[in-house]
Amino acid sequence: MKSDYDVIVIGAGPAGSIAARTTAQAGLATLLLEKRQEIGSPVRCGEAVGLETLVKFIQPDPKWISAEIDAFSLSNPQGDCLVVPPEEQTLMLERKIFDRELARLAAEAGAEVIVKARATGLIKKGPGIEGVRLNVQGQPREAHAKIVIGADGTESQSPRWAGLKSIPQLKDYYTAAQYLMTNIDVNPRICQYHIGWSLAPGGYCWVFPKGDKKANVGLVMWVDPKEKKTAIDYLNEFVAARFPDRSILSQIVGGIPVTNVLPEMAADGYMAVGDAAHQSDPLTAGGIGPSMCGGSLAGQVAVEAIKAGDVSAKFLKQYERMWDAQWGKSYRRLYRIRHALLKVPEDKLSHIIRQASLLDAQTLSLKDIALIVMKSYPQLMLEVIPYFLGQ
Amino acid sequence: MIDVAEAYVSVDYDHCSYCGACVAVCPPDCITLHDATLMIDTAACTLCRRCLPACPTGALSIVEADA
Secondary structure (H helix, E strand, C coil): CCCEEEEEEECCCHHHHHHHHHHHHCCCCEEEECCCCCCCCCCCCCCEEEHHHHCCCCCCCHHHEEEEECEEEEECCCCCEEEECCCCCEEEECHHHHHHHHHHHHHHCCCEEECCEEEEEEEEECCEEEEEEEEECCEEEEEEEEEEEECCCCCCCHHHHCCCCCCCCHHHEEEEEEEEEECCCCCCCEEEEECCCCCCCCCEEEEEECCCCCEEEEEEEECCCCCCCCHHHHHHHHHHHHCCCCEEEEEEEEEEECCCCCCCCEECCEEECHHHHCCCCCCCCCCHHHHHHHHHHHHHHHHHHHHHCCCCHHHHCHHHHHHHHHHHHHHHHHHHHHHHHCCCCHHHHHHHHHHHHCCCCCCCCHHHHHHHHHHHCHHHHHHHHHHHHHC | CCCHHHEEEEECCCCCCCCCHHHHCCCCCCEEEECCEEEECCCCCCCCCCHHHHCCCCCEEEEECCC
16 A cells, blocks of 8 residues: 555445546546455345446446346235336346456556555545545554545445535435345246335335345335334344245345435545445435446546546536436435335325236336326325426 | 433444444444444434434444433
């Protein structure tokens, strides 16, 4: 490790590795830090990703693909099931291998990658940032840079250090749990969503196949101080009822901000990307594709800023505008839809899914679903329609 | 009212998975996560309780010293 860089990226997940690759490719001296001893572990993800976004950054490789998905299913707690084709081709990843490959590509582009290197603070000078204070394998160190990119995940602290308002409201935060299970009989090409507040209050359960009778089985739920049961409790109930012969290969838990991104993602000499910037989809909390986009955009803006000799917040806010142009409209819509859905009682939601499941999935259109919703729970349409028309 | 000096957030390490779900929602930023250590700065903690329901495993609770 040197003491001076152009760009330091905190966190070697997809957002951080893409950011580091982007700046290194442009010839900037780039340091990519990973606090853990192993990049890609522990996996904290459902691992489904849309191909359209993915291929902008990396060509699909069988070594990090565990399944190809043909359809999504939407079920209610009674077992009625609506199967729909995905909006885009979808893959199930092997994140442990995928993340390591993205970091390798960053290194290949010229970035220096180090593990067991934890950022403990930002070195500030006036309003700006001069670098990062580190703990590298137990030793306190400092590394200087013109720009710091915070890709430190859901538990990130770097946005706060940079002065950004990054604490989500509890209504915009999912608490989550997932098992990697084996010995379960599921269609290996269908990603299942299970919706019902009794299964996952304010969220949903998923069963995402990973081949070889394996699947990621998980849930997200809202954070409610009055709730007596935890995410793990709800997940255990879900799997006990459905997968009696399961074995569990891994358990992960975590929190996911679903705020529709930070109000500000850039400060003087600093940009936040990925989960650190709350870039997960505010409805489903899917975040691999958007995070890679966030990393790429921040990387591009870092390159321009250093070329222009201007790393001020004013310059770096280009990144926020570029993000908004790509994702802003759909994220605002998804955020509204989630909050509208939360008001729908479980029996109405179940009824909507049941009615839709009775129609021919091949010809099912958004109009058909809208008609069912109009009949079952018109208030939902009234809440959602303005955002489809207006934005 | 709970007096800050008489109560604190306790971590049940049998349940904690070191995921950091609590770190993200802590307004005074008083929770620090290292590899397999979760530390709470009880002097900075305001006992706002936001971390309790955010924890996916229910590993956090308020302990009242007098109770």
